[in-house]
Ligand SMILES: Nc1ncnc2c1ncn2[C@@H]1O[C@H](COP(=O)(O)OP(=O)(O)OP(=O)(O)O)[C@@H](O)[C@H]1O
């Protein structure tokens with residue numbers, strides 16, 4: 269990488285974007301470990317009102333009494349919660365690459381394959397630049413347009429200060445702090461994340477993406493996102509990006525809550541590509557995510573789409589509580605595990621209202637020595653008359669040292685419920701590979717094509733531009749694993 | 752010599768299938784192979800294409816001055832070998848356009864030619880498809896998925912005409928085609944034929960050879976070629992079967 273080009277880009281961008289500087293707000297070195305002081309420190313740094321601090325402390329006292337959920341098919345060493353920084357270290361304290369030439373060339377290669385522009389590569393790779401262009405300007409242009417419609421889209425921190433009524437009403441209403449230890453932990457120490465409110469009857473005219481606010485974030489270790497779609501509104505929200513992200517923090521425990529009121533629809537798409545560790549299984553992010561949506565009103569709809577390719581450990585079950593009559597919950601998932609990655613992911617659909625419908629499409633692909641588990645629970649409560657679920661779980665194995673597991677639970681207290689379940693586990697089809705190669709495609713290209721075809725049902729649920737990137741990402745995730 | 756198969760013996764799962772088979776094909780020639788079910792015709796086609804399940808016991812194959820066994824499946828394809836499969840496999844979720852586009856470009860890359868861009872490729876595909884009476888809607892579907900037997904065969908010929916191979920092996924491409932389709936498909940083959948490429952056509956029916964004129968017809972029985980000659984052999988087989996060759 270030519271550093272002169274980068275310098276030119278830097279100075280160019282500095283002139284162009286006067287709001288492009290991220291000031292170093294904090295020079296105090298945070299301390300490791302989790303106790304009440306840590307939480308007070310966080311709350312103080314975030315200039316939070318006292319009720320928020322009390323909320324955190326309550327969560328913390330619950331956490332102290334809890335143990336990590338252990339039912340997942342995962343293997344990892346004990347997490348030492350006292351050996352973690354809970355307030356992201358100000359960037360100045362970390363050893364950062366000065367320019368892209370100091371970044372792992374493999375990472376750069378991947379960025380290039382994904383077609384990520386130079387300046388964004390620097391941000392993603394954590395190069396010590398104090399300018400983030402585009403994202404900022406894009407954010408400001410859009411912000412104006414959104415404000416006109418009454419849409420609130422800001423960081424959770426800002427929302428706590430500016431929209432306390434909404435926060436008090438909804439934060440923790442879908443994922444109570446005491447739900448399990450990771451939600452309690454997140455509630456106590458969360459620092460980053462997004463807040464979205466779509467007013468009654470408003471269809472949000474664009475995809476809302478965390479990407480627009482990239483400079484406002486320290487790519488959160490304990491992210492907290494809250495999205496509220498008021499009556500008759502619609503929003504599509506995009507989390508993450510296809511570029512691989514490195515983070516020094518090994519433990520991630522995000523919480524995402526969605527609330528859809530009557531006739532409202534929320535579409536939430538994720539591409540998760542955190543650092544998965546190396547070929548020998550060293551390093552990588554432990555990703556313990558809690559995502560839950562409440563279809564609170566009649567005819568509401570929540571749909572989760574996820575493409576999970578990163579992290580050493582993925583523990584994640586985006587769920588829907590279908591409370592309103594006729595409400596709909598959907599879960600579309602692609603999870604790819606390679607090398608020594610472990611994923612235990614799936615969903616929970618809880619049918620409470622009448623005529624509620626849920627649909628689950630899960631595609632798991634395992635390569636290398638990885639383990640990939642689909643875990644799903646579909647339950648029908650007593651009053652869920654004529655509720656329906658359709659579940660389709662397909663697993664694809666590439667090679668013979670990996671594992672695929674499907675664990676579906678069904679619990680029905682209403683005998684009018686209709687449940688359809690299809691599952692398949694297959695090895696990558698040799699005849700398909702032969703066919704592709706006979707046409708001149710390399711073995712690797714053939715695998716990537718077939719796997720992309722296998723995932724198509726899910727990938728096509730992603731917003732257009734994203735779907736193309738996700739396809740490339742799928743191909744990249746398979747690299748080096750075949751032969 | 753363009754393709755030279757010398758004393759080829761091949762086994763699969765402890766069963767000898769090809770037994771000392773010899774066959775020479777020159778540039779610009781059309782060869783037909785006829786033979787009873789199970790005599791090893793598809794096996795020969797797959798061994799040529801490089802399918803990995805077979806154990807080569809003996810023999811040599813030379814293709815365009817290469818030892819064929821030095822090339823893997825995709826290298827053979829990129830060198831201009833094309834196999835129209837007897838039973839084309841379905842690949843759900845994979846669209847024909849990007850599939851064939853990558854295929855043609857990997858061939859061009861090996862030949863040190865420029866890649867063909869999206870737009871030109873889409874045009875090429877459309878025009879070849881309409882030549883073969885293939886509906887544009889069929890190009891939107893996944894490769895072979897849910898196709899009828901005849902549709903799959905047409906699709907194979909479409910791919911062949913896009914990839915423009917030096918050696919095309921057609922394994923019973925005529926089976927399952929109605930008479931109109933047979934005309935269209937054989938027409939496609941005849942259009943593609945030049946003095947620089949060659950065809951190896953496996954068939955059970957003399958009918959096909961009314962449309963595609965072979966230079967040689969070979970009779971294959973029990974893993975080897977027992978008789979070679981002109982079109983008259985096909986007529987003989989049609990009349991009397993394979994009895995007298997066995
Ligand atoms: N994977 C395999 N395992 C065992 N036997 C096989 C396998 N593949 C082919 N054979 C056997 O090899 C023999 C030759 O098969 P092949 O498909 O080449 O015949 P063919 O001449 O193409 O017949 P048809 O006219 O019916 O297409 C058959 O007896 C077949 O059963």
Ligand SMILES: [Mg+2]
Nearest residue numbers: 792793794837
């Ligand atoms: Mg055959």
